[in-house]
Amino acid sequence: MTEGLLRQKTAIIGCGLIGDSWAALMTAHGHDVAAWDPSPTALADFEKRVEKARQQVWQLMPTGRPDTGRLTLTDELETALVGATWVQENAPEKLELKQDLYAQIEAAVGDEVVIASSTSSLTWSELTVGMKRPQRLITAHPFNPPHLMPLVEIYARDEDIRARSVTFYAGMDRQPVVLKRDAVGHIANRLASALWREAVNIVAEDIADVSAVDAALVHGPGLRWSVVGAHMAYHLGGGVGGMEAYLKHLGPSQERRWFALGSPKLTPEVCAKLVAGVAEEAAGRSVDTLAGERDAALIRILKVNP
Amino acid sequence: MTEGLLRQKTAIIGCGLIGDSWAALMTAHGHDVAAWDPSPTALADFEKRVEKARQQVWQLMPTGRPDTGRLTLTDELETALVGATWVQENAPEKLELKQDLYAQIEAAVGDEVVIASSTSSLTWSELTVGMKRPQRLITAHPFNPPHLMPLVEIYARDEDIRARSVTFYAGMDRQPVVLKRDAVGHIANRLASALWREAVNIVAEDIADVSAVDAALVHGPGLRWSVVGAHMAYHLGGGVGGMEAYLKHLGPSQERRWFALGSPKLTPEVCAKLVAGVAEEAAGRSVDTLAGERDAALIRILKVNP
Secondary structure, eight states, X not given: OOGGGSOOEEEEEOOSHXXXXXXXXXXXXXXXXXXXXXXXXXXXXXXXXXXXXXXXXXXXXXXXXXXXXXXXXXXXXXXXXXXXXXXXXXXXXOHHHHHHHHHHHHHHSOTTOEEEEOOSSOOHHHHTTTOXXXXXXXXEEEOXXXXXXXXXXXXXXXXXXXXXXXXXXXXXXXXXXXXXXXXXXXXXXXXXXXXXXXXXXHHHTTSSOHHHHHHHHHHTHHHXXXXXXXXXXXXXXXXXXXXXXXXXXXXXXXXXXXXXXXXXXXXXXXXXXXXXXXXXXXXXXXXXXXXXXXXXXXXXXXXXXX | OOGGGSOOEEEEEOOSHHHHHHHHHHHHTTOEEEEEOSOHHHHHTHHHHHHHHHHHHHHTOSSOOOOOOOEEEESOHHHHHTTOSEEEEOOOSOHHHHHHHHHHHHHHSOTTOEEXXXXXXXXXXXXXXXXXXXXXXXXXXXXXXXXXXXXXXEEOSSHHHXXXXXXXXXXXXXXXXXXXXXXXXXTHHHHHHHHHHHHHHHHHTTSSOHHHHHHHHHXXXXXXXXXXXXXXXHHHHTGGGHHHHHHHHHHHHHHHHHHHSOOOOOOHHHHHHXXXXXXXXXXXXXXXXXXXXXXXXXXXXXXXXX
């Protein structure tokens, strides 16, 4: 039996949106979770939030659902770490704060325990400064909402730990993707940021409205990218000759197009257009309602294309 | 009854991949199609290719399927245009060739007939040079494969023709998106190009392999963008404060991230990495097999999220 399928005792460090999601996913897959957060606000509705997310995870597990893991909650870090076999850290994106936490965690857990950071914007090289055993830290970045989105981006220096982490996240129906180098924004947020820059440019240049840009993405490239990646899409666009034919015939025109893309600035005017544009697109729906619609649509897709 | 639901007689000008798709979609929705192409190669298997695509369209029309439109085929342009009420042009992306075709089409059809260009890379302003009635030309850019992908990007100068074109494409279960200005690459290919630039950069900089980049996109942002657009995603990322809160707190870090994105060149070395990378990802599957897998996955999604 592999580690991913063994029952782990996971410590969830930080109970915001990401911590909630991990707790839901891990307990739904049978792991015991001890969650820690110093803030009474974060702890107040934690179990209710986890339960709501877990209901969504269960919709994607029609058969073979293991016994639900135990969920405990504490505002004392050491208590959460007792007996932990895996640590998932989801603290605020402040480098010193995370480094300080790692020092406390290293002092409390055994050498074999992996500390996985959910960081979206900090790198392994920054995070590990000052650690006793830097190799035990990995970045394992989920994509929001993490209990539904399959992607987990992994960067691990140690080969064995890398393999263990792939097994662990894959065992919870995640799609682990391994990076060769640590990079700001990993893969997904770099891609998202590059796309959004042009999405902002199109609005700033008055080529199309916010809602038109979003509709074009959802019904066009977004839909296709949920099925084939960007590289593979150009491979298919090259016909029988594939990527090689594509690059030969259309590489130069892509380079010209790259050159013609915009470099917008988030000026007050552009920000005002974006805010007004999404308000029009939201058409009175609250962020909560919109997130609920998003989740329902994601679940429908994941049921047919797991 | 609206025009979109009326039976049109459409002339399909150019029977490549895009012409096939339009013919399948239009006849499946009850429009009569007269297709033209000067090349015997393009004409040879045309009906077979259309039939194959139409079978896929039908999978998305479980109920209310109208009588299939009549499909005729000719290598004489004037024959295809007799009685045409809508012209969909899908000739090669060569400006002079298209302009020459428009002159011939204008000489053969009535003033009220719309000429819709499927062009991906040319603009309305370029295409209409020399036309007698430039307002009758619109760009109506589908997304590959057009008989499955819902997006049609529309740019039309005339308000009435714009409304007619939205009705026409929406009547075939398309999602028409209207541009305010004509721009190279419309919306979708600008976004795709911006994203691919960074996808190439990640491979060029050895941050991750081709297959890892594609997997991250498919299981992360691609999946999410098939449900919510890029602007709306950041609105939801802003919590209850929405886009305004997002821009206030994370706008500056996005601008810094934009600055840090790559500007790769398609050097022989980078091209070789891309070609080898997709070959590894394809794992022996032909472009045809991969396209078939893509289509099947798209159909599964469109059935649950139409």
